[in-house]
Amino acid sequence: MQVRVFVTPRKGILDPQGRAVEGSLHSLGFKNVSGVKVGKFITFEIDARSAAEASAQAKKMCEQLLANAVIEDFRFEVDSR
Amino acid sequence: MKWGVVRFPGSLDDADSVHALADVMGQSAFMLWHKETSLRGAECVLLPGGFSYGDYLRTGAIARFSPVMESVAKFAADGGLVIGTCNGFQILCEAHLLPGALTRNRTLSFICERVTLRVENASTPFTCAMKQGELLRLPIKHGEGLYVAPEDELLQMEERGQVLLRYVDDDGRETEAANLNGSTRAIAGVANERFNVFGLMPHPEHAVEPMLGGIDGRKIFQSIIESVR
Numbered sequence: 001m002q003v004r005v006f007v008t009p010r011k012g013i014l015d016p017q018g019r020a021v022e023g024s025l026h027s028l029g030f031k032n033v034s035g036v037k038v039g040k041f042i043t044f045e046i047d048a049r050s051a052a053e054a055s056a057q058a059k060k061m062c063e064q065l066l067a068n069a070v071i072e073d074f075r076f077e078v079d080s081r
Numbered sequence: 082m083k084w085g086v087v088r089f090p091g092s093l094d095d096a097d098s099v100h101a102l103a104d105v106m107g108q109s110a111f112m113l114w115h116k117e118t119s120l121r122g123a124e125c126v127l128l129p130g131g132f133s134y135g136d137y138l139r140t141g142a143i144a145r146f147s148p149v150m151e152s153v154a155k156f157a158a159d160g161g162l163v164i165g166t167c168n169g170f171q172i173l174c175e176a177h178l179l180p181g182a183l184t185r186n187r188t189l190s191f192i193c194e195r196v197t198l199r200v201e202n203a204s205t206p207f208t209c210a211m212k213q214g215e216l217l218r219l220p221i222k223h224g225e226g227l228y229v230a231p232e233d234e235l236l237q238m239e240e241r242g243q244v245l246l247r248y249v250d251d252d253g254r255e256t257e258a259a260n261l262n263g264s265t266r267a268i269a270g271v272a273n274e275r276f277n278v279f280g281l282m283p284h285p286e287h288a289v290e291p292m293l294g295g296i297d298g299r300k301i302f303q304s305i306i307e308s309v310r
Contacts (some may be wrong), residue, residue: 013229014263016189040138065146068139068175070182071229 001046002079003058007067008039042066051080082306084110085123087153087169089144093131094166094286101286102127106302115147125162125305126153128169130222130284140183140225141171150176162206162305163278167223170270170280179273179280180238181230187263191224194261195294198269198283199249202242205272206308207279210300216253217246217297219283221261226282228264228271235266246270246281 009015015037022036048054058076067074084102088095095112102110113120115133120126133144144150150172157163157178165173173179186192195218203213211217230238238244246269250259260267262282270281285298 014184014187014227016185016187016227016263020189065138065142068142068182070174070231071184 001048001051001054003044003046003054003076004079005042005058005062005066005074005076006039007042007062007072007074008037010071010073013071039072051078054078054080082108082309083122083124084108084127085113085120085125086110086127086129087113087115087149088129089115089131089133089147089172091131091133091135092129092168094129094284095131098127098129098166098286101289101298102302105289106299106306108302108306113149115144115149118148118152120149120152120156123156124309125164126156128153128163128165128172129286130167130169133168133172136225139175141168141173141175144168144172145175154178157273157278160275160277162309164207164301164305165278165280166284166286167221167226167282170282171225173278173280178278179271180234180243181228181271183225183282184227184229185225186223186227186261188261191222192226192261193220193222195220196261196269196283197249197251197253197259198246199253201244201247202272204242205245205276205279206305207272207276207301208245208304210304210307214253216249216251217283217300218295219285219288219297220294221283223262223282226262226264228268228282230265238271239266241274243272243274243276244268244270245272245279246283
């Protein structure tokens with residue numbers, strides 16, 4: 001099974017990278033862009049009996065290591081194909 | 082007093098810290114490898130600056146799981162004194178030994194400057210050799226020193242006096258220009274609730290000799306030494 005984790009700066013937390021990218025997009029002429037956030041994409045294979053088991057483990061991984069709850073939000077997808 | 086300085090893969094200021102403590106402050110200071118689990122009788126543990134584990138994932142996020150950190154956490158839980166400078170501060174936050182987190186500087190650039198700091202609480206083991214409101218000149222050198230914490234937690238920290246150092250201008254005033262990395266409430270250094278763990282972005286170990294531009298860093302080490310007497 002494949003797990004895809006998305007880590008993004010938490011709402012309300014300063015995201016200077018997102019702000020800089022947004023400024024650059026504006027100067028390229030994409031004036032209709034707002035709310036840019038720069039985060040991380042982490043993907044891995046996991047050997048689990050079910051998608052539910054993989055999900056439960058992925059959640060723990062996010063909470064313990066992959067994201068820092070003070071500054072980041074996370075979500076993930078489990079692909080059981 | 083016995084000091085253990087932890088060396089993680091990617092630590093930079095470990096040798097300078099031992100030099101500052103041993104050669105300048107006259108302390109017994111030794112290096113602790115990150116795989117050690119014994120703190121070898123250290124009375125204060127120092128987590129130095131650098132780029133532990135290449136800053137992969139987040140600064141301090143991987144170092145936090147080094148074997149030595151389990152012992153450091155236990156030591157801190159028993160009331161032992163722990164100080165983290167720069168990357169050490171980031172590791173202490175990741176390890177939840179200190180509140181909050183450190184993230185990318187407001188400017189997105191690496192900042193290497195000498196800054197002025199104001200002592201906000203002089204009645205802690207890390208500041209007791211200084212006066213309330215005293216100004217210090219220390220160097221900073223970091224890309225990720227912007228301190229953040231949830232607003233309600235910040236309010237409680239302020240109330241309890243956990244903010245020990247703040248970035249100010251040369252007259253001791255908080256200004257946006259003096260807060261180079263853009264830290265929330267201009268916070269440069271914080272302690273835990275028990276006041277036995279302290280983290281700061283500036284580098285006291287790089288300010289202990291007049292030849293290198295100042296000796297204000299000694300005051301922080303001196304405070305710790307006086308606090309255990």
